[in-house]
Amino acid sequence: MINEKIKRVLNNNRCTLLGVGPMSKNCVDAAIEVSNYYECPIFLIASRRQIDSAEYGGGYVENWKTNDFANYVIKKDKKGMIILSRDHGGPWQNENEKENNLSLKLAMDSSKRSFECDIMSGFQKIHIDPSVDIHGKISVENVLDRICELYEFCWEKSKNLGTEIIFEIGTEEQSGSTNSQEELDYTLEKLNAFCSNNKITPPTFVVIQGGTKVMETRNVGTFGLPIRVKNEIPPEIQLPKMLEICDQHHIFMKAHNTDYLSNEALSWYPKLGIHAANIAPEFGVAETIGILDLLKSIERTDLIDTFLEISLNSKKWDKWMLNDTVATDEDKAIIAGHYIFSTEDFKTLKKDAMKTCNSKNINMDNFLKKCVKESIIRYIKCFRLDTLK
Amino acid sequence: MLSVGHIKMKKKIATLILNRNLPIVTENLYEQILKYDGNNTDIFVIESGSDDALKCKYSYWHADWDEARSHGLRYFQGMNYGLANLYKSKKLDDYSAFFLLANDIVFEKKPFMQDLLDVLDEHPKVGILSPCSEDWGEKFFLKKDNVKYFWTVNPGAYLIKKELIYDICDKKNPSEKNFLFDGSNFRGYGVDIEMISKSYANEWAVAITSKIMMNENDSFLLEQSDLIKTEPYDEHIKLYIEEGLEWMKTKFGFNSHWSMQVYVKSFYDEFFKMNPNLLNYKI
Incomplete structure (x- = not known):
């Protein structure tokens, strides 16, 4: 049913479906409310670092375990518009598997247990991404073998449970450039043959790197940059060609790292026929900026300083910085803000802020949710999802 | 004219090279082409408002009016100027094709023009190569x-067939502003796409060949912008994009470079519907 639903929406409407990273509880609530209001499906795309099963101690978002997160969403999603999705599932996609230096066999087994928990919790879309290997570089053939093994495992599990899941495949390196057409064609051909031989429904989405890359709070990929990058096929050639290949293999194209593009650039996603796109850190940053604005408006600059300090010290901003960064400490703290929402330090700070908010008749979470909703609605409109109702 | 015995053979290609204050670079390119391909091409150097002391010794035309001296002509205006001069002096008909070279293009030191001509012969529907x-x-x-x-x-080394030029050029008032390319877009962002759209609209394909490889030496723009009397690279790119997007909006009503891409691709796809025998050459 989920597969048919997605196909019906995409075949009958020129739109781009939205994947929202569950950056926080407020972000999850915002996504649910927006999808229910516009009656458009939204994928809540949880990475293993954000939300994982109890075996791994959950993730950094609300300290939720997979089933807590799923139960929360299913209960709140009155119109059933949210598609619970695993983003980048696979071996070594959880920090524990890296820190414990797991072997291939153990990492594959571990990721299978994580997938099993997803499926049992009610996830409907599984992105299999075995592109990470902490023991060395892996060939396309090895990636394919691992995809097939995990695909078959998930398929069997869902069949045994009597549930339906859809699949997203594809590796994504946040390169900001493009992946090769030959590689895409080869991967899809092999995977379709595997599915056909095993009487398994083929994948619904494939991740295509179409010239987007998020650094700091900007998209520095080639999609929004109308000039050439050396040794890269320009996106104006690459994207139509990749879409042609997707059409030939009857699979939908999904873009990742679409954050921070301009409205003009985003409006080209549905026009170009890009079927779905993921956005994550932008929503976390929207909430962080909301927190800072709110603390300023209630004249709690002492809490602003504390928040910035906790966030900066987390060093979670590090992986997002440009080599030639000119970012200030405040900029860095804003980039890392959402990673600390579940820490005890932040919870204490928030309690304090809420007291002041309550005395001024401000509902802090409603305010923050509104900030994230505005950010999500920008995508809903640019992707033409506001016309589905 | 090439002399074979006592018979003068017409050369098939006119090569136009644009120079702005980089005489040695341009002279080296001129001499290399003359050495290896002088039998296939005549070479015309266009001075794009160069300072008198920095003119190439082979210069043929000099855009020496004040505006050109201040800002140069850039690729499209410069090539319009050269082609319009050939047209006005009735020399356009002397050649089959016109090789429009920016002086920062670098070729391997060996003959290549015959290979280009062979590609044009093998691909009669190709108007730009x-x-x-x-x-x-x-x-x-x-x-x-x-x-x-x-x-x-990307422009920089377009070889354009004469028939295509005649299909779309402005014969009424030929000048650097309008002869073949739209020179009103000074720095030219998007003008190449418009040109390619016009080619396909007139049933001429636009091809790239790997039989001849080249390099673009952007160090001149990066390191010698003061000598070329142009803006520093980052400033140039900013103006190039801003002016180009404004031109697209004013001329076509397009608010994005993606509109221009969809526009040109529609002509491209149509070309192959009309010429299904050429589908092997479609990317």
């Missing part, structure tokens, strides 16, 4: 076949 640059991602399409037709080709 460009060698492939070592730096272009398009080279990935040219592994199995050495010629493919594209809907976007």
